[in-house]
Amino acid sequence: MQCMNWKLSDIASVLAVEVVGNPEALIQRVITDSRIASTGDLFVALVGERANGHDFIASVIEQGAVALLLTQAPKQPVSVPYLLVEDPVTAMQQLAAAWRLKHQLNPVVLITGSNGKTSVKEMVRAGLSARDGTGVLATQGNLNNHLGVPMTLLSLRDEHASAVIEVGANHVNEIAQLGPLAAPSVAVITSIGRAHVGEFGSLDNIKRGKGEIWQALPATGGVAIVPVVEADSEFDGWSFWQDALAKHHVIAFGDMANLNVNRGWQAWVGVVERQATTEGQLVRLATSDWGEATLELPIAGAHQANNCAAVVAVLLASGLSWQSIQTGLSEAKLPGGRLRLLTPLPDLLIIDDTYNANASSMKAAIGVLMEQSAKTHAFVMGPMGELGDESQALHEQVVDFACEAGVNAFLASGSLSRSLVQRFDVQRPLADLAVASEDAQRLAEALWQVYQQKGSMAVLVKGSRSARMERVVEALVKLASQSAN
Structure with missing residues (x-):
């Protein structure tokens, strides 16, 4: 460099x-x-x-x-x-803002959201790489906070033609402070959910906090990529952002069913249908201005189809062709611990989604689990952090969702694990497994025993970063490797 x-x-x-x-x-x-x-x-x-x-x-x-x-x-x-x-942190932010303005970049994409930030960031980077090669600066790892954003911007060099910057937040005014450092031309909210609700204080504050990203766009112009859900959904942030969005070119994305009534956007990208494949999925998209296309996405999950729509909105607005977008997305990969599919044995699939968790991302990952062909669908649930007073209710909500989805083996760790397992057991008394333990090895051994008895198992392992649920993945992979040898 x-x-x-x-x-x-x-x-x-x-x-x-x-x-x-x-x-x-x-x-x-x-x-x-x-x-x-x-x-x-x-x-x-x-x-x-x-x-x-x-x-x-x-x-x-x-x-x-x-x-x-x-x-x-x-x-x-x-x-x-x-x-x-x-204050050295403030100084770094000032330097980052000044350094950013020394570079001519097109586009600079700023991304936030309760879920999907990293997935969208990686897909946008892959898409832009089809045009710019290695000249795309993108946030590395979890460098999306008050230190990470300026450090990322200070990594800009003359070789960079575009940038994709991820910004996280767990309280109001954080994105308002960090977003403008990037001087973005495109801003994206991937989704609204209850992540960090304990710190934000309320869902309304989450909507306001995420909506601060629009302040980072130029006073006039700039492209705002906006998630659209059902108008009466508690996760609809449109009313909170309407005034800010009036200044910008708004491209809405989401399921086609939610794009039928225009609520103030200038363009849209909608998911028409998707089909799971062994390599990921096929996603058929329709748009207001750019025609239709079916893309091969090497990443599984219905929620990733929605993320794909957001990515395509960014790339089309940045002038890329459908062919370039497909070329780029075919190389998209998610970092470790994010829906990583492991097959230590031919009929044992482990979905490693251990990097982090909140209620909506838990449900999305369960959806990926249930798309897999297996006799046993096992869910190893770690704790979700930063949920405040809503913690128990949201954990229970995830368990209920897993039961309704058809999960037939449930394992849990964390302070709520026993009550969650009991809740699962009441709803699924004939399930293959229901275990609560803080011991990763014990959880892995319980899964292995069911696998040996039943064969053909798909396992989802997920929890907040602090729970270090990857230890369960590592223990299960080791058991499988020992068996193969």
Whole structure:
């Protein structure tokens, strides 16, 4: 990757501070992790609960850092220049905004939503790559917060032609602060759900919080990609966003049944039908302005068909042809822990969706599970975090959904696991399995025993990141591998 070549004096001007030392230092990269320091770096010393970046000043200088951004003067003389700021996070955000404006990009796509952010981001990146090759900057991993967004933008280089930036939030005013840093030309809300409702305080606040993304678009112009659900659904955010959307070109996406009545959008992309395949699914889309097409999507799940519609809206609005879109989407892949399909044995399918969870993404993943051909459909449910007072009700709602869908083996971990298993047992007394345990190995062994008895099993493992449900996946894969050997 190319270097920044950003003069320290120019950085100081952005922050309205003075350089202590040589102002001519040339910055090649901005970092916060002392372990990766190298020649040309500007090291930002963050102060956290477990570590203070100021304690690593000598180390980063030894490794080649050429400048420092600090909140307190060094205790010992240093051989490199430094800047003193009150808040390093705010400083990074200011630098990110300034650095972004140095780059001519088309498009810059900003994505948020209760579910589907990463899936849509990865599909948009794949689509744009059909045009721009490796010149697409995209958010890596979970770098979608107050630190991750500026770090992503500070990764921009001259080689980049477009950018896809993911922004997360768990409280009001967070997206309002982070979104404008990217100066997007296209903004997307993938969905509205109850993720982080404990932090947001209410579903209305979630709608308002997600709708802050429209503030990041230009005062006039810009493209807003808007999810459309049933008008009377509690997850419909249209009334909250109507005033903001009046300034922009609005493209609605969703199921065709919900696009029949125009509520103020200029264009639309709708899912007409989908067909599951062994490689993913075929998605037939209709549009207001660009005709129809059936796309091969190498990602399973009805909810991913909806995400595909959002992606196609972005790409069509950015000038890509249907052929380029299909070429790009054929290469789309989701990161680990997101609907990753594992087949350690021919008749044992494990759906690893352990990266994170909320009620709506749980239901979507159960839908993927039930599309699989198997004698036993097993659901290993980990806890969902940040749900506040609604936690128990939402966990129970997921269990009820699993029962209605036809899940016939249910395993749970977390503080609610026993009551959830009891709830499942009442509704599905003839199920193959109902187990509560905090031990990943025990859960895997219980699944393995049923698999040996019944054969042909599909297993969904899902929970919040903090639950580390991937341990169940790893244990089950190990049992299968030992059997194969």
